[in-house]
Amino acid sequence: MDCYTADWNPLGDEAYYRKLDLYSMAWELREEGLRECLVAAAPYGGPIALLKPKKEKSPSSRPELHIYSASGVRLASTLWKNSPAVHLGWTAGEELLCILEDGSVLVYSIFCEFKRCFRMGNEVLQNHVVEAKVFHTEYGTGVAILTGAHRFILATNVDDLKLRRMPEVPGLQKTPSCWAVLCQDRVAILLLAIGQDLLLLDNTTCTQVTLPGMNPLAGSYLRMAVSFNYRYLALFTDTGYIWMGMSHLKEKLYDFTCNLRTPPKQMVWCIRPRSKQRAVALAWDRLLLVAGNAPKGIEYHLDEDSYLVPELDGVRIFSFSTHEFLHEIPESTQEIFKIASMAPGALLLEAQKAYEKESQKADEYLREIKEQNLLSEAVMKCIEAASYEHDPEIQKALLRAASFGKCFIDKFPPESFVETCRDLRVLNTIRDYQIGIPLSYAQYKQLTIEVLLDRLVLRRLYPIAIKICEYLRLSEFQGISRILAHWACYKVQQKDSSDEEVAYAINQKLGDTPGISYSEIAARAYECGRTELAIKLLEYEPRSGKQVPLLLKMMRSTLALSKAIESGDTDLVYTVVLHLKNVLNRGSFFMTLQNQPVALSLYRQFCKHQELDTLKDLYNQDDDHQELGNFFVRSSYTNEQRIEGRVASLVNAVDEYYKAKNEFAAKATEDQVKLLRIQHRMQKEEDKPYLDYSLHDTVYNLILDKNHKRAEQLYRDFKIPDKRFWWLKISALAEREDWDELEKFSKCKKSPIGYMPFVEICMKHHNRHEAKKYTLRVTPEQRVKALILVGDLGLAADTAIEHKNENEMNLVLSKCTAPTDSSVANKINCARAQILKK
Numbered sequence: 001m002d003c004y005t006a007d008w009n010p011l012g013d014e015a016y017y018r019k020l021d022l023y024s025m026a027w028e029l030r031e032e033g034l035r036e037c038l039v040a041a042a043p044y045g046g047p048i049a050l051l052k053p054k055k056e057k058s059p060s061s062r063p064e065l066h067i068y069s070a071s072g073v074r075l076a077s078t079l080w081k082n083s084p085a086v087h088l089g090w091t092a093g094e095e096l097l098c099i100l101e102d103g104s105v106l107v108y109s110i111f112c113e114f115k116r117c118f119r120m121g122n123e124v125l126q127n128h129v130v131e132a133k134v135f136h137t138e139y140g141t142g143v144a145i146l147t148g149a150h151r152f153i154l155a156t157n158v159d160d161l162k163l164r165r166m167p168e169v170p171g172l173q174k175t176p177s178c179w180a181v182l183c184q185d186r187v188a189i190l191l192l193a194i195g196q197d198l199l200l201l202d203n204t205t206c207t208q209v210t211l212p213g214m215n216p217l218a219g220s221y222l223r224m225a226v227s228f229n230y231r232y233l234a235l236f237t238d239t240g241y242i243w244m245g246m247s248h249l250k251e252k253l254y255d256f257t258c259n260l261r262t263p264p265k266q267m268v269w270c271i272r273p274r275s276k277q278r279a280v281a282l283a284w285d286r287l288l289l290v291a292g293n294a295p296k297g298i299e300y301h302l303d304e305d306s307y308l309v310p311e312l313d314g315v316r317i318f319s320f321s322t323h324e325f326l327h328e329i330p331e332s333t334q335e336i337f338k339i340a341s342m343a344p345g346a347l348l349l350e351a352q353k354a355y356e357k358e359s360q361k362a363d364e365y366l367r368e369i370k371e372q373n374l375l376s377e378a379v380m381k382c383i384e385a386a387s388y389e390h391d392p393e394i395q396k397a398l399l400r401a402a403s404f405g406k407c408f409i410d411k412f413p414p415e416s417f418v419e420t421c422r423d424l425r426v427l428n429t430i431r432d433y434q435i436g437i438p439l440s441y442a443q444y445k446q447l448t449i450e451v452l453l454d455r456l457v458l459r460r461l462y463p464i465a466i467k468i469c470e471y472l473r474l475s476e477f478q479g480i481s482r483i484l485a486h487w488a489c490y491k492v493q494q495k496d497s498s499d500e501e502v503a504y505a506i507n508q509k510l511g512d513t514p515g516i517s518y519s520e521i522a523a524r525a526y527e528c529g530r531t532e533l534a535i536k537l538l539e540y541e542p543r544s545g546k547q548v549p550l551l552l553k554m555m556r557s558t559l560a561l562s563k564a565i566e567s568g569d570t571d572l573v574y575t576v577v578l579h580l581k582n583v584l585n586r587g588s589f590f591m592t593l594q595n596q597p598v599a600l601s602l603y604r605q606f607c608k609h610q611e612l613d614t615l616k617d618l619y620n621q622d623d624d625h626q627e628l629g630n631f632f633v634r635s636s637y638t639n640e641q642r643i644e645g646r647v648a649s650l651v652n653a654v655d656e657y658y659k660a661k662n663e664f665a666a667k668a669t670e671d672q673v674k675l676l677r678i679q680h681r682m683q684k685e686e687d688k689p690y691l692d693y694s695l696h697d698t699v700y701n702l703i704l705d706k707n708h709k710r711a712e713q714l715y716r717d718f719k720i721p722d723k724r725f726w727w728l729k730i731s732a733l734a735e736r737e738d739w740d741e742l743e744k745f746s747k748c749k750k751s752p753i754g755y756m757p758f759v760e761i762c763m764k765h766h767n768r769h770e771a772k773k774y775t776l777r778v779t780p781e782q783r784v785k786a787l788i789l790v791g792d793l794g795l796a797a798d799t800a801i802e803h804k805n806e807n808e809m810n811l812v813l814s815k816c817t818a819p820t821d822s823s824v825a826n827k828i829n830c831a832r833a834q835i836l837k838k
Contacts, residue, residue: 012294015277016329025072040088041309069436076112089134091141193221213252222263256291268310272328332384344374345381352401379405387441481515492525499533519546629656703732
């Protein structure tokens with residue numbers, strides 16, 4: 001740490017820049033390799049893709065696609081068997097996009113596994129791709145194409161491809177000298193330069209723009225660069241003039257003039273979040289220039305061909321042998337390590353060093369900080385500075401200083417210190433040469449731990465990802481479960497083990513871990529052509545709703561039906577049954593259901609409401625005559641409108657009931673056929689509705705209509721019991737208030753139901769006079785009740801006294817509630833007294 005500031009380079013009065021050594025590259029490249037290759041490096045410490053040219057000039061030799069980690073460790077390679085590529089780029093999910101001359105875009109994983117392909121339209125196919133760019137917006141990763149016809153085609157999101165044909169540029173006869181994709185109001189637009197003119201292309205128009213504060217003698221535009229966050233824009237002209245401003249083209253930040261006139265190979269922004277200084281990095285063959293708000297820039301000599309990768313808080317620079325990170329020194333680091341700094345953080349660091357040396361200066365430094373009441377600030381500055389460092393030894397020194405300062409503060413919140421220690425341990429792990437993800441602290445916070453875990457899983461670094469989850473104590477669903485599921489999906493792709501071994505290994509590792517879906521793993525196995533393995537994995541899936549759809553997809557319908565029945569979920573059973581109905585022929589479908597009684601029963605229920613013809617076929621196939629009879633009966637009342645059809649259905653039902661040896665149902669149905677025919681004939685003759693009445697209702701309505709002869713005929717034909725017929729007739733006569741006919745009917749022969757019903761039915765229709773006629777004809781046992789019913793309490797009392805029946809007398813007494821009934825009550829009480837004397 002004695003020469004810590006030796007590599008700091010000032011840009012203006014306040015900002016310093018430095019290059020950190022990240023890795024010594026281990027890739028197998030010739031020294032001129034980068035110059036010959038198409039290169040693409042993913043942001044956030046992502047992988048590097050190189051499309052090497054042919055090794056030989058023979059037609060049989062092919063280019064090679066290589067993908068390396070940021071440390072130069074080769075992840076995968078493959079022979080290039082496609083048409084020539086124009087541009088390479090990475091998506092936000094670390095998928096490689098290879099844009100070909102014919103407008104095809106091939107998508108590869110970081111292990112050179114082909115995933116999919118899409119095209120940028122027929123116009124691009126006809127005119128070919130001249131230039132292409134991959135850009136990132138809040139909607140996803142986009143692709144911009146310049147065709148040979150000098151037209152621009154844009155796709156904002158490659159995962160939801162919607163092509164936009166940008167407006168034609170008037171008079172454009174050659175390729176623009178430079179162009180870039182801007183994002184304004186969440187819409188991707190194009191800015192292109194033709195000589196000294198700048199044109200802005202949106203969805204509908206092509207507009208010429210003038211930059212504010214642009215030097216009129218600046219010359220023609222040769223390069224332009226958009227910042228990582230798309231907020232800033234820089235342009236380089238053929239006079240060496242650099243304009244830097246906002247990407248909305250309404251505000252200039254500052255300009256810079258360099259001595260070089262040739263266009264740089266690359267120009268990118270080098271910005272730290274929340275920094276006041278904004279700079280661009282320009283790379284020529286052997287020179288790197290950092291230009292910003294200062295009269296003089298920073299120049300770095302390049303020993304090899306280098307490639308610049310813009311990042312959130314700096315620029316990565318890799319070459320044949322090295323990988324470096326150029327960035328602005330954070331303010332907290334400047335305060336602590338600046339020469340002769342007396343900032344609180346610097347004093348705290350010196351105090352901790354003195355304490356370790358057992359020097360009294362430690363107390364002096366602490367007192368000086370305390371006198372200014374800046375000890376808490378000093379601790380926070382040390383913690384913040386530690387987070388920005390890549391060297392573990394410097395991290396430890398700063399954290400030791402922060403820990404030392406905390407001891408002298410009452411109730412200092414430990415969360416920031418603990419969180420920074422954890423984050424640094426994770427960052428130091430993934431920065432390791434073998435892993436090769438050189439994230440800075442700012443990038444890590446922007447990326448989030450969930451995305452970092454996804455990237456480790458993408459690299460198949462499952463043990464490291466699980467260790468990080470355990471260390472950070474992430475929930476199983478958020479961490480370990482998700483990682484194990486990815487591991488299992490990768491495991492099923494390995495062909496060197498049998499299905500039984502793979503299924504057992506996955507179950508042993510995953511067990512009943514919360515958040516694990518065996519159905520998803522099984523689906524992956526099926527996609528890889530390992531159907532038997534998928535079935536074995538589904539045995540471990542506890543949710544039948546996840547098992548069944550996949551089994552159907554795998555054409556294992558019988559097994560799917562068994563699983564659905566075991567689940568007890570009728571909706572699931574119906575899903576499988578209807579699927580079988582669509583994919584099997586009729587015979588095979590019925591035979592399959594025969595072996596599953598539960599499914600057959602449910603399908604019958606379905607057919608009762610939806611497919612009656614199919615239900616009939618099912619009963620016929622099973623020789624189920626009883627159900628066939630029931631089917632014809634239901635059909636007669638629900639499907640048939642004409643009387644002939646209804647009768648025919650019932651006749652068929654009679655035949656089926658006889659075959660089923662159900663004589664009762666057959667006789668009842670025959671009677672119904674007979675009744676239907678009679679009702680139909682009466683309806684025609686009387687012009688009144690009789691059809692579909694029950695036998696009782698038919699008789700009742702005939703009596704109401706004074707058709708006593710037909711009612712008597714039905715009574716005899718259908719052998720209606722006497723008691724039931726008498727009840728029907730007296731009820732109907734009373735309803736139509738035919739009291740003479742009622743009296744006449746009561747005298748035709750002895751009533752099988754007695755005469756108490758006559759009394760009750762007359763009182764029901766409020767005819768006391770008629771009711772009294774029948775009180776003398778009721779049996780002695782019922783006479784008192786009848787008299788009470790008609791309201792003759794005196795005669796009821798006399799009858800009860802005559803019968804000497806205690807219960808009858810009590811009944812009469814209970815009805816004597818009015819004052820006028822007192823004589824009746826006295827009569828009964830006297831009679832009861834005389835009975836008691838005897």
